[in-house]
Amino acid sequence: MEQVTKIVFKDYYRELFKWLLYISIFLVVIRITVYVVSYFNEESSLSHFLSFTMDPMSIGMMILGIISIYGFLPQSIKLGATRKAFYLGIVYTVLALTISYAVLNLILTATEYAVVQRFTIESIALSDIWHYLITLFLSFLFGMIIALAYYRYGWKVGLVLTLVFITTREAIEVLAADLFDHLFGASYYLLGSSLGDIMLIGLLLWLCYRMIRDVPIKM
Numbered sequence: 335m336e337q338v339t340k341i342v343f344k345d346y347y348r349e350l351f352k353w354l355l356y357i358s359i360f361l362v363v364i365r366i367t368v369y370v371v372s373y374f375n376e377e378s379s380l381s382h383f384l385s386f387t388m389d390p391m392s393i394g395m396m397i398l399g400i401i402s403i404y405g406f407l408p409q410s411i412k413l414g415a416t417r418k419a420f421y422l423g424i425v426y427t428v429l430a431l432t433i434s435y436a437v438l439n440l441i442l443t444a445t446e447y448a449v450v451q452r453f454t455i456e457s458i459a460l461s462d463i464w465h466y467l468i469t470l471f472l473s474f475l476f477g478m479i480i481a482l483a484y485y486r487y488g489w490k491v492g493l494v495l496t497l498v499f500i501t502t503r504e505a506i507e508v509l510a511a512d513l514f515d516h517l518f519g520a521s522y523y524l525l526g527s528s529l530g531d532i533m534l535i536g537l538l539l540w541l542c543y544r545m546i547r548d549v550p551i552k553m
Contacts, residue, residue, distance in 0.1 A: 342423025383443040399477020482545040
């Protein structure tokens, strides 16, 4: 890893991870509130913590993706970083953020299983963890696309592009999963869906690189 890329990665990972911690604390407070409400409503079962945080964390990662471009790209260019160094630094950052936050939530999920005895909490599968990782990673990339499109076309185009990619993800997942199901059997359905997600990630990474390389920067 080049020195400039390493600096971008360390600085931005540290800054964005702080925001993830704030979001985590907020979600834990909300989760405790859910326990209290469910207790008085005499509910006996709850989804696991990983599932509980999926939607809010997807939104949070998308916002962080927007911040990474809208806030950090002009600053990095102004300080002398190349666009390639910035791109690589941000890619390493989102990988580290995704893995770090997934590990943090797995620890919280395990703690929940160990501590909470009043409710029956649904079990967690490896496919849930994989889907969580992919969703967070894609959400960050969607945020980057919104911010990059803003520089060239405005927020509306960025939002439209994101909706297109979200729809595309669903279509690719279903088509790839159905293809593997048809060719190899139902046990390969998840593999096909995962390969579809990986293809979309590759497309988004390439598109982000092209846009970072070519987009005019507003200082």
